[in-house]
Amino acid sequence: MLPRLTPYLFLSPALFIIGTFVFLPMLAALLIxxxxxxxxxxxxxLGLAQYQxxxxxxxxxxxxxxxxxxxxxxxxxxxxxxxxxxxLVNKKIPGIAFFRSLYYLPVVTSLIVTGLMWKWVYEENGVxxxxxxxxHLINTPIAWLADPSLSLFAVMAVTVWTGMGFYMxxxxxxxxxxxxxxxxxxxxxxxxxxxxxLFITIPMLRPYIALVAVISSIAAMKIxxxxxxxxxGGPLSQTETLVFFIYENAFIEFDMGxxxxxxxxxxxxxxxxxxxxLLLTRETTNEx
Amino acid sequence: xxxxxxQSLAIPHFSLSAMPAILGWMRRLGQYTVLASIALLFIGPFxxxxxxxxxSGSENIFQYPPDLIPDEPxxxxxxxxxxxxxxxxxxxxxxxxxxxxxSCNLLFCSLAAYPLARLKFAGKNALFLLLISTMMLPFQLxxxxxxxxxxxxxxxNSYLGLxxxxxxxxxxxxxxRQAFLTIPKQLEESAYIEGLNHWQIWWHIMLPLVxxxxxxxxxxxxxGVWGDFLWPLIIMDEQAKFxxxxxxxxxxxxxxxxxxxxxxxxxxxxxxxxxVFVFTQRYFISGALKNAVKG
Numbered sequence: 001m002l003p004r005l006t007p008y009l010f011l012s013p014a015l016f017i018i019g020t021f022v023f024l025p026m027l028a029a030l031l032i033x034x035x036x037x038x039x040x041x042x043x044x045x046l047g048l049a050q051y052q053x054x055x056x057x058x059x060x061x062x063x064x065x066x067x068x069x070x071x072x073x074x075x076x077x078x079x080x081x082x083x084x085x086x087x088l089v090n091k092k093i094p095g096i097a098f099f100r101s102l103y104y105l106p107v108v109t110s111l112i113v114t115g116l117m118w119k120w121v122y123e124e125n126g127v128x129x130x131x132x133x134x135x136h137l138i139n140t141p142i143a144w145l146a147d148p149s150l151s152l153f154a155v156m157a158v159t160v161w162t163g164m165g166f167y168m169x170x171x172x173x174x175x176x177x178x179x180x181x182x183x184x185x186x187x188x189x190x191x192x193x194x195x196x197x198l199f200i201t202i203p204m205l206r207p208y209i210a211l212v213a214v215i216s217s218i219a220a221m222k223i224x225x226x227x228x229x230x231x232x233g234g235p236l237s238q239t240e241t242l243v244f245f246i247y248e249n250a251f252i253e254f255d256m257g258x259x260x261x262x263x264x265x266x267x268x269x270x271x272x273x274x275x276x277x278l279l280l281t282r283e284t285t286n287e288x
Numbered sequence: 289x290x291x292x293x294x295q296s297l298a299i300p301h302f303s304l305s306a307m308p309a310i311l312g313w314m315r316r317l318g319q320y321t322v323l324a325s326i327a328l329l330f331i332g333p334f335x336x337x338x339x340x341x342x343x344s345g346s347e348n349i350f351q352y353p354p355d356l357i358p359d360e361p362x363x364x365x366x367x368x369x370x371x372x373x374x375x376x377x378x379x380x381x382x383x384x385x386x387x388x389x390x391s392c393n394l395l396f397c398s399l400a401a402y403p404l405a406r407l408k409f410a411g412k413n414a415l416f417l418l419l420i421s422t423m424m425l426p427f428q429l430x431x432x433x434x435x436x437x438x439x440x441x442x443x444x445n446s447y448l449g450l451x452x453x454x455x456x457x458x459x460x461x462x463x464x465r466q467a468f469l470t471i472p473k474q475l476e477e478s479a480y481i482e483g484l485n486h487w488q489i490w491w492h493i494m495l496p497l498v499x500x501x502x503x504x505x506x507x508x509x510x511x512g513v514w515g516d517f518l519w520p521l522i523i524m525d526e527q528a529k530f531x532x533x534x535x536x537x538x539x540x541x542x543x544x545x546x547x548x549x550x551x552x553x554x555x556x557x558x559x560x561x562x563x564v565f566v567f568t569q570r571y572f573i574s575g576a577l578k579n580a581v582k583g
Contacts, residue, residue, distance in 0.1 A: 110515030263429030
């Protein structure tokens with residue numbers, strides 16, 4: 001065996017698999033997005049007319065709008081709330097690892113189970129309404145999933161619940177990078193814990209916050225399972241997101257070309273977010 | 289009276305020395321109260337699911353206000369799951385697919401990462417960038433052509449088709465490369481002088497040194513494959529090949545109103561994840577940290 005070939009032999013399985021199942025599909029997706037293709041008849045070339053049709057489709061704009069609304073609401077919450085969670089579990093007290101694990105539990109649970117679980121919690125005769133009523137926060141049970149003005153927000157809450165633990169761990173890493181002396185100085189001047197969090201921790205975590213914002217934005221654009229299980233896109237398409245739109249068009253309607261065109265739009269949005277991510281990652285690593 | 293005044297004198301005396309301890313103790317109690325109340329937000333839905341799964345058939349699960357604790361707890365719903373759907377088959381399929389995907393991903397990623405971290409060859413940086421750039425391509429776009437490719441290769445309704453998106457991930461290559469980069473150069477140089485070739489160095493010297501990273505990649509792949517839903521939903525329509533998420537979805541679709549049964553099935557399906565999680569927590573934390581820096 002030629003030693004000169006050795007590096008490529010090591011790489012060959014990875015290159016073969018990623019080439020066949022990632023690069024090839026990417027090129028194919030571009031071509032399919034420009035064609036009329038239903039997997040039975042031979043593809044017919046449409047060119048940019050496909051995208052013209054897409055951009056005139058109110059259902060597409062509804063789905064894209066829902067996805068962007070999802071992002072706009074979920075991302076700020078997931079960028080800030082886990083900081084407080086991280087500060088809370090960043091103590092050296094007995095049993096703290098146990099609490100960290102409990103907060104992380106939703107991250108490792110399959111989304112199908114998470115979705116079903118929350119669908120049951122949201123039930124009109126369910127436990128959430130019962131608790132809110134017991135606390136006198138609401139007067140009558142609310143139809144969380146059947147009310148078109150509420151359903152999308154109900155699903156967003158599930159995404160926030162699932163993501164908290166994940167971003168908490170990222171912020172835990174960030175907290176290690178803050179010099180202890182800052183807190184010691186604050187302690188000497190009798191500055192309260194809350195103020196320390198607001199005026200030392202959060203500004204010092206800025207690169208991590210940016211990172212979490214981008215990662216959670218990309219994740220928000222790809223939401224599917226929660227929607228599929230909890231609302232199925234309804235009521236009245238109010239919870240239909242971009243990936244749900246892609247799934248329906250590709251695998252229910254078998255309008256593969258049309259779905260791919262919507263997929264390319266998804267790619268463009270996540271690509272811009274990924275570039276942002278790359279720039280921010282570089283910044284974070286440099287600051288270390 | 290005299291006794292009382294004595295006591296009132298004694299109390300400040302006693303508490304002056306014990307004050308810091310009591311204060312510290314109360315603060316500790318406060319901290320645990322906060323930690324526990326937040327924990328309840330995260331495990332509450334699980335507990336409600338468990339409570340529902342334990343309720344007997346005579347109990348009305350739709351009554352309002354709901355009963356938080358089952359009247360006569362029973363395990364019969366768990367048994368019913370196996371009668372309602374071929375749950376053992378789903379379980380076997382999930383275990384097989386997870387085992388296959390984890391082995392493939394560990395093998396192919398650590399193979400690819402070794403030359404990228406340790407060897408000099410033409411096109412190294414270009415190949416690395418090419419592999420890493422695939423992390424930017426959303427699976428939700430690729431799944432459409434991937435489905436047509438899978439159908440053409442006869443991979444739909446097959447275990448092999450299921451593991452395709454997990455068999456070698458760019459994230460895995462990146463993670464393994466980072467691990468190999470931290471190993472001192474002298475180790476492999478001396479091995480090379482002793483006459484070991486690169487394959488032997490990879491297997492006998494490098495892999496044992498990156499065991500923690502291999503474990504991290506293994507648990508992440510396992511959790512990902514075990515919960516994978518969208519891809520199996522697309523390429524599997526034979527029930528005999530369903531994995532657990534599809535099975536639970538099927539259970540919910542067929543017995544939608546029987547939440548006792550759905551809850552029992554959902555809980556059974558996540559037990560392996562919980563067991564893996566309990567024993568490998570430290571890898572999750574370290575892995576998530578690496579994942580974060582990678583982005």
